[in-house]
Amino acid sequence: MxxxxxxxxxxxxxxxxxxxxxxxxxxxxxxxxxxxxxxxxxxxxxxxxxxxxxxxxxxxxxxxxxxxxxxxxxxxxxxxxxxxxxxxxxxxxxxxxxxxxxxxxxxxxxxxxxxxxxxxxxxxxxxxxxxxxxxxxxxxxxxxxxxxxxxxxxxxxxxxxxxxxxxxxxxxxxxHLPEHPWLFDPEILTTENIRDIYRELIREALFEKLSDEIPYESDVVIDRIEEEELIDRVYATIVTEKETQKRMIIGNRAESIKRVGAYARKLMEEFSGKKIYLDLHVVVRKGWSKNKKSLEEIGYVF
The missing domain is CATH 3.40.50.300 (P-loop containing nucleotide triphosphate hydrolases)
Structure with missing residues (x-):
């Protein structure tokens, strides 16, 4: 660049x-x-x-x-x-x-x-x-x-x-761009904050590591991030529609969620250049993708 x-x-x-x-x-x-x-x-x-x-x-x-x-x-x-x-x-x-x-x-x-x-x-x-x-x-x-x-x-x-x-x-x-002073610091690559980027990387892990239906009816909420010099500790919740989907996300002996978590950590560490501690939980919110209030709570503001 x-x-x-x-x-x-x-x-x-x-x-x-x-x-x-x-x-x-x-x-x-x-x-x-x-x-x-x-x-x-x-x-x-x-x-x-x-x-x-x-x-x-x-x-x-x-x-x-x-x-x-x-x-x-x-x-x-x-x-x-x-x-x-x-x-x-x-x-x-x-x-x-x-x-x-x-x-x-x-x-x-x-x-x-x-x-x-x-x-x-x-x-x-x-x-x-x-x-x-x-x-x-x-x-x-x-x-x-x-x-x-x-x-x-x-x-x-x-x-x-x-x-x-x-x-x-x-x-x-x-x-085709207008003549205008730069709108942001030229050193930054995105206006997104670290919370949103980590959320998207966890979502990417869901899409990559789970069967077709699950990622579309699931989403991620970042509960909190504890940032330190060498490590970020990220606590996140995966929201899904049904109990059966929750069981599939967790998997037998928690194998599925471990697979998602490992891949998400890899993506997050590649992005941040830090070690990542990732704590994932799964909750069921029935009909969240069809309910405006639930969508806004997750971050989709209409």
């Missing part, structure tokens, strides 16, 4: 909403852009539930990326909250990145255009996961998007695995 101020260029700063369908690879791309593991990554769709600001300095510009839940329509109250989070990010942004996996049809993009047709916010199409396609397939997909070229300001092919597109994308983003 280029964090040195260049006095020959005007300072720029702006918010860039990163949107796309669930599991399009938004968080993976953001971690690649910032060069750190900050955003929650899971192979399972709809893992991201709240907006998260991730800051990248580039060519005298401060880019505040806003990671968002996937664009989708479902009736559950938590899903409605997630969609609202994405739409708020779009509404507040100076620029939008639409993440379009190369294997997708243009149908999701067409739905996105309908969502923003009354807005004048410019957007870039990021053709992601190009390492999974042949050159012929990539060129064919680019040609498909050309019929929409009056809508987007740029189309950037991108591969995290092959490290393709990062500089081109950052250069293009900077062109």
């Amino acid at each position: 280029n964090q040195e101020q260049n006095h020959e260029q005007p300072m720029k700063a702006g918010f860039v909403a990163v949107v796309g369908r669930p599991n399009a690879g938004k968080s993976t791309l953001l971690n690649h852009l910032v060069g750190e593991k900050l955003a929650m990554v899971s192979k399972k769709a709809q893992a991201t539930r709240k907006r998260m600001n991730i800051i990248v300095m580039h060519d005298n510009a401060q880019i505040i990326f806003v990671d968002t839940p996937g664009l989708h329509e479902k009736e559950k109250l938590l899903n409605k909250f997630m969609l609202e989070e994405a739409l708020k990010a779009i509404g507040d942004a100076d620029l939008i990145l639409f993440i379009a996996p190369v294997s997708d049809s243009t149908a999701e993009y067409e739905r996105f255009l309908k969502r923003i047709e009354k807005k004048k916010t410019p957007h870039i199409v990021v053709l992601s996961k190009i390492d999974q396609a042949s050159n012929e397939k990539i060129l064919s997909k680019i040609a498909e998007y050309q019929k929409f070229q009056e809508h987007f300001v740029a189309l950037i092919p991108y591969s995290v695995k092959k490290n393709i597109g990062r500089e081109e994308l950052l250069d293009e983003i900077v062109k």
Whole structure:
């Protein structure tokens, strides 16, 4: 990251909403852009539930990326909250990145255009996961998007695995940001506090180590953190919907929760550079994901 101020260029700063369908690879791309593991990554769709600001300095510009839940329509109250989070990010942004996996049809993009047709916010199409396609397939997909070229300001092919597109994308983003003093200390990578980051890393462990149903009907509350120079002691509660799910999370002889805890500690230690003591408990709150009061108690403020 280029964090040195260049006095020959005007300072720029702006918010860039990163949107796309669930599991399009938004968080993976953001971690690649910032060069750190900050955003929650899971192979399972709809893992991201709240907006998260991730800051990248580039060519005298401060880019505040806003990671968002996937664009989708479902009736559950938590899903409605997630969609609202994405739409708020779009509404507040100076620029939008639409993440379009190369294997997708243009149908999701067409739905996105309908969502923003009354807005004048410019957007870039990021053709992601190009390492999974042949050159012929990539060129064919680019040609498909050309019929929409009056809508987007740029189309950037991108591969995290092959490290393709990062500089081109950052250069293009900077062109569309307003001239403005930096909004945050250029040394920080996110506006999230340590409590929220640890919560997301524990959630990531749930998604990684438990069967499909459990993570979607579970969440994490950080009860308290005791920060010391060499160790953080983290006390957290996993909230789930049913007694049967609680038993599955704990597992026979507590094997499942030990597996989740070990993986969560690994992620937390990699992030913090400290030793982590993690104390996990599991509670049942029936219908928490369908109840506004319960959602707000967990941290989803409407």
